[in-house]
Amino acid sequence: GPLNPTPRPTKLAVYHFGWIRPAWDGQPPKQGIQDSMEQDRPDAYAPGAIEKKWQKTWEDLGTNRFAPESLRNARKPFYNLMMFPYPSAEGLHVGNIYAFAGADVHGRYQRLTGKEVFEPIGFDAFGIHSENFALKQGVNPMDLTPRNVANFTRQLRRIGGMFDWDHTVNTSDPAYYRWTQWIFVQLFRAGLAERKEAPVNWCPSCMTVLANEQVIGGLCERCETPVEQRHIAQWFFRITDFTQRLLDNLKTLDWSDTTLKAQENWIGRSEGATLTFPVLPAVEGAPGGGAGEAVESPHDGPLISVFTTRPDTVFGATYMVLAPEHPLVGAITTPDRRNEVEVYMQEAAKLDLVARQKVDKTKTGVFTGAMCLNPATGEPIPVWIADYVLIEYGTGAIMAVPGHDQRDFEFAEVFGLPIPRVVAGPEEGADTPLEEAYLGDGTLVNSGRFDGLPWRDGARAIVEWLEEKGLAEAKVNYRLHDWCISRQRYWGPPIPIIHCETCGPVPVPEEKLPVLLPRVEDFKPDDSGVSPLARVEEWYKTDCPECGGEARRETDVSDTFLDSSWYFLRYPSTDRDDVPMDTEITERWLPVDCYIGGEEHAVLHLLYARFITMALKDMGHVNFEEPFTKFRKHGLIIREGAKMSKSKGNVIVPDPIIEEFGADTFRVYLMFLGPFPEGGDYRDEGIQGPYGFLHRLFDTVVSAVASPEGDGPPDPQVEQKLHKTIKQVSEQVPNLQYNTAIAAMMEYLNAVRAGGRQAARAEVEHLVPLIAPFAPHIAEELWERLGNDRSVFEGSNWPAFDPEKVAEETVRIAVQVNGKLRGTVEAPAGTSQEEAEALARDQENVTRHLEGLTVRRVVFVPNRLLNFVVG
RNA sequence: GCCGGGGUGGUGGAACAGGCAGACACAGGGGACUUAAAAUCCCCCGGGAGCAAUCCCUUGCGGGUUCGAGUCCCGCCCCCGGCACCA
Numbered sequence: 022g023p024l025n026p027t028p029r030p031t032k033l034a035v036y037h038f039g040w041i042r043p044a045w046d047g048q049p050p051k052q053g054i055q056d057s058m059e060q061d062r063p064d065a066y067a068p069g070a071i072e073k074k075w076q077k078t079w080e081d082l083g084t085n086r087f088a089p090e091s092l093r094n095a096r097k098p099f100y101n102l103m104m105f106p107y108p109s110a111e112g113l114h115v116g117n118i119y120a121f122a123g124a125d126v127h128g129r130y131q132r133l134t135g136k137e138v139f140e141p142i143g144f145d146a147f148g149i150h151s152e153n154f155a156l157k158q159g160v161n162p163m164d165l166t167p168r169n170v171a172n173f174t175r176q177l178r179r180i181g182g183m184f185d186w187d188h189t190v191n192t193s194d195p196a197y198y199r200w201t202q203w204i205f206v207q208l209f210r211a212g213l214a215e216r217k218e219a220p221v222n223w224c225p226s227c228m229t230v231l232a233n234e235q236v237i238g239g240l241c242e243r244c245e246t247p248v249e250q251r252h253i254a255q256w257f258f259r260i261t262d263f264t265q266r267l268l269d270n271l272k273t274l275d276w277s278d279t280t281l282k283a284q285e286n287w288i289g290r291s292e293g294a295t296l297t298f299p300v301l302p303a304v305e306g307a308p309g310g311g312a313g314e315a316v317e318s319p320h321d322g323p324l325i326s327v328f329t330t331r332p333d334t335v336f337g338a339t340y341m342v343l344a345p346e347h348p349l350v351g352a353i354t355t356p357d358r359r360n361e362v363e364v365y366m367q368e369a370a371k372l373d374l375v376a377r378q379k380v381d382k383t384k385t386g387v388f389t390g391a392m393c394l395n396p397a398t399g400e401p402i403p404v405w406i407a408d409y410v411l412i413e414y415g416t417g418a419i420m421a422v423p424g425h426d427q428r429d430f431e432f433a434e435v436f437g438l439p440i441p442r443v444v445a446g447p448e449e450g451a452d453t454p455l456e457e458a459y460l461g462d463g464t465l466v467n468s469g470r471f472d473g474l475p476w477r478d479g480a481r482a483i484v485e486w487l488e489e490k491g492l493a494e495a496k497v498n499y500r501l502h503d504w505c506i507s508r509q510r511y512w513g514p515p516i517p518i519i520h521c522e523t524c525g526p527v528p529v530p531e532e533k534l535p536v537l538l539p540r541v542e543d544f545k546p547d548d549s550g551v552s553p554l555a556r557v558e559e560w561y562k563t564d565c566p567e568c569g570g571e572a573r574r575e576t577d578v579s580d581t582f583l584d585s586s587w588y589f590l591r592y593p594s595t596d597r598d599d600v601p602m603d604t605e606i607t608e609r610w611l612p613v614d615c616y617i618g619g620e621e622h623a624v625l626h627l628l629y630a631r632f633i634t635m636a637l638k639d640m641g642h643v644n645f646e647e648p649f650t651k652f653r654k655h656g657l658i659i660r661e662g663a664k665m666s667k668s669k670g671n672v673i674v675p676d677p678i679i680e681e682f683g684a685d686t687f688r689v690y691l692m693f694l695g696p697f698p699e700g701g702d703y704r705d706e707g708i709q710g711p712y713g714f715l716h717r718l719f720d721t722v723v724s725a726v727a728s729p730e731g732d733g734p735p736d737p738q739v740e741q742k743l744h745k746t747i748k749q750v751s752e753q754v755p756n757l758q759y760n761t762a763i764a765a766m767m768e769y770l771n772a773v774r775a776g777g778r779q780a781a782r783a784e785v786e787h788l789v790p791l792i793a794p795f796a797p798h799i800a801e802e803l804w805e806r807l808g809n810d811r812s813v814f815e816g817s818n819w820p821a822f823d824p825e826k827v828a829e830e831t832v833r834i835a836v837q838v839n840g841k842l843r844g845t846v847e848a849p850a851g852t853s854q855e856e857a858e859a860l861a862r863d864q865e866n867v868t869r870h871l872e873g874l875t876v877r878r879v880v881f882v883p884n885r886l887l888n889f890v891v892g
Numbered sequence: 893g894c895c896g897g898g899g900u901g902g903u904g905g906a907a908c909a910g911g912c913a914g915a916c917a918c919a920g921g922g923g924a925c926u927u928a929a930a931a932u933c934c935c936c937c938g939g940g941a942g943c944a945a946u947c948c949c950u951u952g953c954g955g956g957u958u959c960g961a962g963u964c965c966c967g968c969c970c971c972c973g974g975c976a977c978c979a
Binding site: 279329414426714716765768 | 893894895896897898903904905906907911912915916917918919931932933934945946958959960973974975977978979
């Protein structure tokens with residue numbers, strides 16, 4: 022250690038495996054507070070010095086770095102991925118460290134079991150977040166980002182993760198976004214990227230378009246400003262072409278259940294039918310229509326088609342509703358209603374999404390004057406427009422069944438429309454009045470020849486019946502929309518398209534990539550609906566790659582989520598600048614073996630990454646379609662009852678804590694707070710526990726090495742406990758049950774030191790690799806002091822337990838009388854019921870409770886419990 | 893409203909597959925060592941009764957199944973996260 026300085030090692034060109042004894046240059050590092058208190062004790066735990074020493078050793082020897090050849094030839098590859106951070110100006114926060122430490126524990130564990138673990142980290146540096154911060158500070162993001170990245174890198178090294186710094190990515194680096202643009206071009210060529218004018222979510226504060234996924238309850242997810250609707254030409258990725266595959270593949274993934282469920286809900290599959298309602302010609306006076314007879318043939322007027330999940334209720338459809346934006350509104354509105362309809366449409370357009378989507382808002386709407394034929398009843402029904410019908414879902418129009426849809430019920434009540442019953446519950450008849458929409462199970466009533474059918478069968482029969490007339494079609498609808506990737510901002514990869522008046526949108530040829538983002542001092546977005554790049558004429562003026570004529574570059578940049586949708590594909594191939602992915606290396610290392618990240622990305626990032634991977638598979642660029650074999654979410658760190666945030670003032674800055682206690686202690690503490698997948702409650706004093714534990718561990722191992730008694734045999738009971746501990750930790754660590762694994766090691770160390778006894782080396786040496794994933798520096802130091810000349814992480818140092826030693830020799834059997842504990846007996850394992858009963862009856866407290874009572878039954882669970890049932 | 897997850901000491905949290913509730917740790921109290929501190933070590937630590945042995949109560953609430961329920965079933969209450977006029 023620092024006390025035995027050895028010559029400075031020469032940097033060895035040996036990567037990853039096969040390095041020789043680590044050495045250190047002997048310069049005493051700057052000491053933390055705890056270190057300085059220990060400076061007069063030669064064998065005291067000095068985390069600051071130990072951590073400096075080992076970080077330098079790992080760095081000098083390239084312990085965690087892969088040479089391209091090592092990547093190519095790996096025999097037991099394990100790709101351990103964690104979600105890369107956005108490099109904020111504030112630096113790493115505790116939440117980042119929690120996530121990275123937890124993922125690093127997993128990677129280090131895998132490595133201790135002999136896997137070759139690739140654990141990269143990078144920076145999600147493009148995006149509105151960085152840009153807004155740069156604007157606020159009046160700095161150019163091109164200057165700010167490298168500073169933040171440098172600071173993050175320093176902090177990341179300090180926490181002792183086994184990151185491969187030779188394979189890092191920065192999404193704002195042209196060497197990276199060149200390939201992000203390449204992906205855009207591939208999608209364009211495959212017909213998966215298209216430009217269309219569409220109503221989009223516009224954040225008036227961020228002054229850009231947001232994807233649906235970035236609108237939370239009608240508010241911008243970033244600044245919580247109410248989102249407006251705008252119509253702009255945008256680039257969309259056709260993720261909806263993959264909907265069913267994205268849904269079906271979920272079954273094949275080893276992911277957290279909650280994450281799978283979130284994806285499933287987001288995709289939002291609904292089964293139902295599209296039904297067609299013919300609009301009746303506007304006739305003066307009474308609207309026609311032969312009552313009682315179903316429509317027999319399609320007619321030549323406009324048709325309104327609706328999507329419904331309840332075609333069985335079509336007999337109860339007493340009116341129709343179109344979304345105010347529905348294209349047919351203008352065509353069908355009768356002249357006398359035109360003014361009122363116009364006014365309503367304008368009102369609806371003005372409302373922002375929050376106001377419009379208020380569920381408890383009183384229903385509003387207006388009659389268009391048009392009538393439709395209900396295809397089932399043949400009755401004319403009025404067509405309304407109302408803002409509770411959304412243009413973006415289904416067909417933008419509904420058949421309203423007030424008896425069996427609560428929203429329709431409320432609307433019908435406001436406007437005095439009829440509310441017939443067409444489904445009757447078990448206790449109900451055809452005429453049972455409706456107090457509210459009836460949504461339960463039941464059979465059809467008031468539905469002509471379908472009366473009496475259970476509603477599911479009725480639905481099928483009615484669709485078949487209407488299908489024959491060409492008025493219905495079974496249909497599956499999804500909630501998922503195409504992914505709008507255009508952003509009218511500066512800090513992102515320019516979309517690699519050139520607009521030519523004669524050729525239309527032309528992709529920038531692959532060999533001309535990247536389209537460099539120019540340095541622009543005035544990058545403030547404005548309300549114009551176009552990117553600040555549209556103000557840089559010398560940049561956007563260009564020639565058409567096809568006809569050579571004058572053309573204009575696309576001035577929008579792409580969504581940050583596109584940057585992060587493929588970064589894991591790039592990491593192993595960063596040695597190649599001629600291709601996005603090295604085929605051989607990609608086949609060897611992907612898909613990712615284990616991905617650990619926050620649940621906040623359960624739908625956005627994970628869905629986009631799956632989509633991009635699927636698209637690349639179809640185009641032949643990769644040979645798998647699901648990028649993450651296994652995904653585990655980590656929890657959140659709570660402090661003072663809330664998620665850490667600057668506004669709540671409950672943020673913990675990690676650097677001073679690492680300075681005072683060391684990264685090892687901090688890591689162990691974070692992992693000990695609570696179950697990793699659930700998170701935990703950060704309490705400042707709590708770090709004392711893990712600190713004391715590592716301290717005792719250090720003292721115990723050092724004294725076992727130094728003292729002559731340390732060479733003696735292990736105490737049999739301690740040894741038994743050791744094997745049980747190895748078993749427990751080996752089962753829990755791979756399942757991310759870190760808190761209980763640490764507790765087990767603490768318990769074991771307490772047993773080793775019980776009564777202040779001298780520990781034997783044989784009792785503690787296996788503890789070192791067990792703690793190594795959590796506290797890698799102290800583990801290396803102790804491993805060295807135990808006389809090993811190679812890293813504890815080299816080879817397969819994870820200890821095995823001896824099943825015979827795990828088996829109990831004596832057991833404690835609980836003795837109950839009528840289920841209440843009245844004593845325990847110690848007996849050899851495997852003691853029979855008769856023997857156990859005899860032992861139990863020897864106990865005074867047991868006999869006292871049996872006295873004068875008849876034992877009716879005895880329940881015996883071998884090695885665990887004996888229960889006398891008396892009465 | 894719908895879909896997840898949860899409710900256990902002063903606190904964070906343990907508890908295999910229905911079998912000794914409260915592991916491990918923090919905070920608190922007492923002690924050893926020390927001029928003093930740090931570090932380390934030992935003891936106590938859910939509530940109530942009792943000198944004690946011991947007994948009673950206790951896992952959000954109310955029922956149930958069982959020899960036995962924190963764990964399973966039924967009905968509630970509350971908290972957290974996600975989705976939400978999605979037809």
